Amino acid sequence: MHEIGNWIIDVETRAFDPSQRMKEFFGYYIDEVMSLENSLECVTEEYREKTKEAIEKAFLKGESYNIEYPVIGLHDKTFRWLRDQAKFYPAKEGKPAHYSGTVLDITERKEFEQRKDDFISIASHELKTPVSSLKAALQLMDRIKNKPAPEMMIRLIDQANKSMDKISGLIEELLNVSRMNEGELKLNKTTFTLAHMMQQCCNHIREDGIHKLIFSGNENLQVHADENRVDQVVVNLVNNAVKYAPGCSDIHLSVEKENSMALVKVRDCGPGIAKEKLQHLFDRYYRVDHGSHHQSGLGLGLYISSEIIKRHNGQIGVKSEVGEGTTFWFTLPL
Ligand code: ADP
DSSP states (O other): OOSSEEEEEETTTOOEEEOHHHHHHTTOOTTSOOOHHHHHHTBOHHHHHHHHHHHHHHHHHTOOEEEEEEEEOTTTOOEEEEEEEEEEEOOBTTBOOEEEEEEEEOHHHHHHHHHHHHHHHHHHHHHHHHHHHHHHHHHHHHHTTTSOOHHHHHHHHHHHHHHHHHHHHHHHHHHHHHHHHTTOOOOOOEEEEHHHHHHHTTHHHHTTSSOEEEEEEOSSOEEEEOHHHHHHHHHHHHHHHHHHOTTOOEEEEEEEEETTEEEEEEEEOSOOOOHHHHTTTTSTTOOOOOTTSOOOOOSOHHHHHHHHHHHTTOOEEEEEOTTSOEEEEEEEEO
8 A cells, every 4th residue: 555645636626536545544445435525524623724724725826735734534533644735737738727636644753743842841841940949049149148158058059059960960861862863872881790880879869868779689790781871771760760659668679690681670669650651661752641740850761771771782671560569670681
């Protein structure tokens, strides 16, 4: 079957001849009659009048057009974004004036654009909070600079530092993604002991006094990998456990040998993740909406983690059930 749908319309008689693919785009059966009017009825309500007007206007003036609109298929009720490009051919050598058009399914591109737009607004919003807090701290320091009260100063410097760390972290995450998109993530491999790395990483969480990181498994297993990047993956998984499993104080880390791979697990006893969400977790910009328990984040952490593991020829995955906690795991070649 062709990827592109085609159609022809006689400007005078309005006789409309859509290809089979074109009918499928509008959710019609391939042997069913579909008029131009029928097809436009499938355009979603929000876009229907605008689309009809644009096409009528072009027809009246005998102009070619190129428009995009969303439809809901007549029988299959499937939502699709279509790009409809039509060229006008004036009457010539006995052939009547007509339009010849091509229609393309652009749903995937549109959805990606939408996610990207959402992402830009989330990213700006996420950056705005620490920037405002940093600005407030600096303004206060400026106001008291001639009569500094040491305690106040210490508090403000602390606030400024925390905001700055938040900002650097977000920028680092954004840079990581752009490097990955350009295929520029270089790995600096050495041989190191996984257990050793995992007992060193995440000190910021060990020190918070709220969470316990419990290590188990093979203490001696070594891998040949980029230690900083693998560390980054573990830190990200542990940070997520802290963030998304707030009532769970014990976070379990483990290392096992499985065939020729090292298997690392990070397990929490939090609320878990709904089955239908699991497959999207490692997608770029994907975030689960936690309703009233909003957590800040860019939806990039797991995407970056999965890219790092894939570049090492390892695998990454998740096992979770609502109410049963979540286990993220990844493997690395030994
Ligand atoms: P971010 O944390 O910036 O949203 P991530 O890519 O790290 O981005 O995570 C994507 C989504 O996966 C999060 O929005 C969150 O809903 C979900 N998630 C990640 N880790 C856990 C976990 N341990 N328990 C429950 N949900 C999680």
